[in-house]
Amino acid sequence: MVEKAREWKYGAHRVRIEPPDIAVATFEGPITMDDVKRTSEIYKEVFTVLGPYYILAEIGRSQIEAAGRRYLSENNRSEWFKGCVYVGADIVQQTFGKAISLAMLFTGKSSFETTFVKTLDDARAWVQQNRARSQRKAG
Numbered sequence: 001m002v003e004k005a006r007e008w009k010y011g012a013h014r015v016r017i018e019p020p021d022i023a024v025a026t027f028e029g030p031i032t033m034d035d036v037k038r039t040s041e042i043y044k045e046v047f048t049v050l051g052p053y054y055i056l057a058e059i060g061r062s063q064i065e066a067a068g069r070r071y072l073s074e075n076n077r078s079e080w081f082k083g084c085v086y087v088g089a090d091i092v093q094q095t096f097g098k099a100i101s102l103a104m105l106f107t108g109k110s111s112f113e114t115t116f117v118k119t120l121d122d123a124r125a126w127v128q129q130n131r132a133r134s135q136r137k138a139g
Contacts, residue, residue, distance in 0.1 A: 005017055005018065005019065006049075008038075008042050010035060010038045011032070011035055012027075012028035012029050013025070013026065013027045013028060013031070013035055013039070013062075014026050015039070015042045015043075015046070017046060017049070017050065020050070021050055021051075021052070021053045021054060021082065022053060022054045022055075022056060022124075022127060023043070023046045023050075023053055023054070023055050023056070024056045024058070024120070025039065025042075025055060025056070025057045025058065026058040027057070027058060027059050027061070027062035027064075028061050028062060029061065029062060029063070030062070030063050030064075031062055031063065031064040031065075031068055032068075033065075033067060033068055033071065035068075036064065036068040036071050036072060037071065039072070040071065040072060040075045040076055043055065043076055043080055044076075044077075044080065046080075047077075047079075047080040052079065052080060052081060052082045052112075053080070053081065053082060054081070054082050054083045054084075054085065054127045054130070055081055055083075055084050055085070056085045056087060056120065056123040056124070056127070057084065057085070057086050057087065057097075058087040058088055058120065059086055059087065059088060059089050059093055059097070060087065060088020060089060060090070060093075061088070064096070069096050069099070069100055072100050073099070073100045076100075078112055081112040082112055082130070082134075083112050083113045083114070083115070083126075083127065083130050084097070084101055084112060084113070084114045084115075085114075085115050085116075085117060085123040085126055085127065086114070086115070086116045086117070087116075087117055087118070087119065087120055087122070087123050088118060088119075089116050094116050097114060097116065098114060101114040113130065
């Protein structure tokens, strides 16, 4: 599927589509439960538009409570994602990011890779490498 660039803004956060198969989510400051629910709705909507996609989540300047992490792990689906790249995560955020991904894998129908990088450019480079690996596997 081909989709033009599209963006959602809510509070201090935003999600934007970068065709053909990337969504960039940028989080600033506290992530409330309402923000978490909206994020999950948007992630699902992006999946209905693009099919499986790469999520690049800039989380280095944000914080999320345990209830929000639990909500994400219970309501996001692994089949929505080709890969999840956390940008700018500290060690605590990395731990929680892995836990969320692992929970989605246990409840989902497909697997995806989760990785952590320092910059958005690094995230885009990882996506290119992941695409190349996937194409080699597909033959």
